[in-house]
Amino acid sequence: MAKKSLDKAKIKFLLLEGVHQSAVSLLENAGYTNIEYHKKALEGDELLESIKDAHFVGIRSRTQITREVLEAAPKLNAIGCFCIGTNQVDLGAAVERGVAVFNAPYSNTRSVAELVLAEAILLLRGIAAKNAAAHRGEWMKTATDSYEIRGKKLGIIGYGSIGMQLSVLAEGLGMEVMFADTVNKLPLGNATQVSLSQLLTTADIVSLHVPETASTKNMIGPKEFEQMKKGSILINASRGTVVDIDALCDALRERRLLGAAIDVFPVEPKSNSDEFISPLREFDNVFLTPHIGGSTMEAQENIGMEVAEKLVKYSDNGTTVTSVNFPEVALPSQDGRHRLLHVHKNVPGVMSAINQIFSENNINISGQYLQTNENVGYVVIDVDQEYGELAKSKLKDVTGTLRCRILF
Numbered sequence: 001m002a003k004k005s006l007d008k009a010k011i012k013f014l015l016l017e018g019v020h021q022s023a024v025s026l027l028e029n030a031g032y033t034n035i036e037y038h039k040k041a042l043e044g045d046e047l048l049e050s051i052k053d054a055h056f057v058g059i060r061s062r063t064q065i066t067r068e069v070l071e072a073a074p075k076l077n078a079i080g081c082f083c084i085g086t087n088q089v090d091l092g093a094a095v096e097r098g099v100a101v102f103n104a105p106y107s108n109t110r111s112v113a114e115l116v117l118a119e120a121i122l123l124l125r126g127i128a129a130k131n132a133a134a135h136r137g138e139w140m141k142t143a144t145d146s147y148e149i150r151g152k153k154l155g156i157i158g159y160g161s162i163g164m165q166l167s168v169l170a171e172g173l174g175m176e177v178m179f180a181d182t183v184n185k186l187p188l189g190n191a192t193q194v195s196l197s198q199l200l201t202t203a204d205i206v207s208l209h210v211p212e213t214a215s216t217k218n219m220i221g222p223k224e225f226e227q228m229k230k231g232s233i234l235i236n237a238s239r240g241t242v243v244d245i246d247a248l249c250d251a252l253r254e255r256r257l258l259g260a261a262i263d264v265f266p267v268e269p270k271s272n273s274d275e276f277i278s279p280l281r282e283f284d285n286v287f288l289t290p291h292i293g294g295s296t297m298e299a300q301e302n303i304g305m306e307v308a309e310k311l312v313k314y315s316d317n318g319t320t321v322t323s324v325n326f327p328e329v330a331l332p333s334q335d336g337r338h339r340l341l342h343v344h345k346n347v348p349g350v351m352s353a354i355n356q357i358f359s360e361n362n363i364n365i366s367g368q369y370l371q372t373n374e375n376v377g378y379v380v381i382d383v384d385q386e387y388g389e390l391a392k393s394k395l396k397d398v399t400g401t402l403r404c405r406i407l408f
């Protein structure tokens with residue numbers, strides 16, 4: 001590997017929210033030893049102070065990387081979300097500043113699907129309520145409103161990685177699976193794609209697996225609860241904004257639902273020492289879990305390695321494969337060469353201006369890798385002689401430049 005323009009020991013990684021130690025080990029083995037590690041999420045001044053000199057930051061779902069936070073982090077090259085969701089990051093503001101964002105799109109999929117299936121089985125048997133009653137000394141031995149999962153209809157809203165995994169596992173237990181998605185999806189097994197209202201009116205269990213977006217905000221509200229079958233179950237392990245909690249409380253009070261399992265909430269405690277406040281606490285027939293759908297030892301260890309590796313690859317050689325906001329470029333290592341990364345607005349004229357600078361200065365380009373998306377162009381240029389001063393003085397001034405960095 002060529003020597004980096006910035007000594008690895010000077011490259012600061014800020015890791016928050018107790019990301020798994022597998023991430024720390026991977027970074028250290030790759031030579032990155034300047035790691036500031038926090039078990040909790042940071043916010044406000046504490047976050048601004050820690051991120052101001054960070055080159056990379058690793059977070060989970062709690063830390064909010066807003067435009068203001070990005071503005072306070074002039075050295076930041078990339079954000080690693082050690083989870084699936086990236087809604088906690090202002091992706092637009094990140095790309096405008098040339099900050100790449102990575103996540104772990106698959107590593108906790110199975111953990112979420114297993115939890116949902118377990119909850120579905122237990123809710124159909126009324127276990128949440130029976131368990132709560134037993135803890136109070138009550139004995140609820142009855143078969144009333146207790147059902148097998150076999151033959152029940154599962155409605156999955158959002159047939160992505162988790163929805164599909166759940167679909168396969170549920171069919172293995174003899175369930176009939178239907179799903180609703182804004183995109184036409186190839187059904188796995190015997191699952192069928194239906195409209196949202198068809199799903200709500202026919203499913204015994206409705207499980208949500210959509211991302212947090214404007215279109216999913218409160219997508220299950222009073223109207224949708226009205227449509228749901230009497231005696232059905234709602235499970236939400238996606239994002240807290242997707243379900244209107246007051247409407248859910250009404251449906252539970254009116255006994256229209258047999259039960260519910262909620263893992264994510266519109267407002268979640270900032271740390272394990274803060275009280276969990278929710279109107280749902282009054283219902284024995286509701287499983288309330290502290291956003292742990294993806295929190296298994298297996299998932300967290302894999303996520304730690306997966307995201308840390310993506311950050312290392314980006315830092316070591318500029319590779320952006322699987323970035324959620326950047327054009328994807330897969331790059332070979334180039335010993336004996338010098339490499340420059342240029343992120344720019346995807347507007348006409350930028351590439352010709354860059355190439356003109358190299359040609360006017362008689363510098364041979366030995367490799368050039370360009371990818372663009374709708375808004376941004378990312379070009380990696382390998383040359384066989386140093387061009388540090390040139391890059392500093394001229395390339396950064398090319399109109400449309402978002403970020404320009406000499407890698408090695």
Ligand SMILES: NC(=O)c1ccc[n+]([C@@H]2O[C@H](COP(=O)([O-])OP(=O)(O)OC[C@H]3O[C@@H](n4cnc5c(N)ncnc54)[C@H](O)[C@@H]3O)[C@@H](O)[C@H]2O)c1
Pocket residue numbers: 084085086105108109112157158159160161162163180181182183209210211212213215216219237238239263264291292293294295
């Ligand atoms: N509880 C947890 O700990 C936990 C763990 C992992 C993921 N999650 C959440 O689960 C979400 C889903 O994860 P995934 O990996 O399956 O994501 P994914 O991107 O693979 O799938 C999401 C699916 O939802 C669909 N969708 C988007 N908007 C929709 C809408 N309005 N109506 C219907 N379908 C819509 C998409 O087309 C896609 O098929 C994540 O975004 C994350 O927020 C939570």
Ligand SMILES: O=C(O)[C@H](O)COP(=O)(O)O
Pocket residue numbers: 060061062082083084085086108291292294295
């Ligand atoms: O998006 C995700 O993967 C989940 O919400 C898990 O988030 P966490 O890492 O904060 O548990």
